[in-house]
Amino acid sequence: MSQHPVAGTQSPFMEADAVRTIAAHVLSGGRIDRAGAETLYHEASLHTLAHLAHAVRLRRHPEPVVTYVADRNINYSNICVCACRFCAFYRAPGAEGGYVLSREELARKIDETLVLGGTQILLQGGHHPDLPLHFYEDMIGWIRATYPAIHIHAFSPPEIVFFAEKEHLTIGEVIERLRAAGLDSIPGGGAEILVDEVRTKVSPNKCSAELWLAVMEEAHYQGLRTTATMMFGHEETHAHRLDHLFAVRDVQDRTGGFTAFIPWTFQPANTAIDRDPEPAPAYLRLLALSRIVLDNIDNIQASWVTMGPHVAQLALFYGANDFGSLMIEENVVAAAGVSFSLSRGEIHKIIRAAGFTPVQRTMDYTPVVPQPVEA
Incomplete structure (x- = not known):
């Protein structure tokens, strides 16, 4: 040839x-x-x-801009019955170290986020067997009433499916109730690889790929925007990764509701999956392919949280136009032994060194006005 x-x-x-x-x-x-x-x-x-x-x-995106969001990942609980083999964060019910955040703890975290110029909270937790749906409605309603300006980006599809099954409701009914309580958008967590052959091995107690996609499609039809993710480099094949990309693309063709796609690599430390993490070239190859295949999703995020600042900067030339989050708090990846930290000034410096202008944005990619003063 x-x-x-x-x-x-x-x-x-x-x-x-x-x-x-x-x-x-x-x-x-x-x-x-x-x-x-x-x-x-x-x-x-x-x-x-x-x-x-x-x-x-x-x-x-012809303009020389790279966006990012200032938010905080708040895990309202780490108590979970899923026992995913890739997760180092969860605690089984009754195990030492399990918690549910109090309103006082939530308030302190949100107050700190606002002081640091944050515009949203990413609120996720485990599949807690004892918390009813009204617990989550009350929590969202209290946040909305107490902090009306904060954007509530909360509850990944597996959580919503878990709520629906526990309460004997439809997915649509759960989303409608959470929206009424104050939910603004849904994060793309819990996707892992959207192939049941893989999910039954690494997260057998989580929802199926079909249900994950169904939650997102229903959310889009109810007017919520969402993100989509992929965690790769565990027990999937390259073909499974492509299955995942095309499943996301198919939903986006129908709804247009995904604002961004975020691929990130599995971090094996402290988990039940024994393998080496994906190297930077494998991450960049998948990232680039994501931009090419997902021609209907506007934004592709770099993952400095898992890959570090230098690879994330390089990712801006492999299809990424967004630097993800200032990440005022992050617990799940840190529990797997990876703990990168960047200030707003450091994010700006990295973006500028790559030849772009940093712009803080909201979940729907609207630029924050006024832009923050660099510290």
């Missing part, structure tokens, strides 16, 4: 004709199918994937 450099790239690698054909299709604005994604994932050089992903990113 003949090999040639991809037209217009600076890649020193020679690409097969099949890669060249798909690359030209992507650069002309075309949508790739599953076969094309497989070819790029398995055969294209990392440099070529970067070139294609960055071209798609610049076509969608």
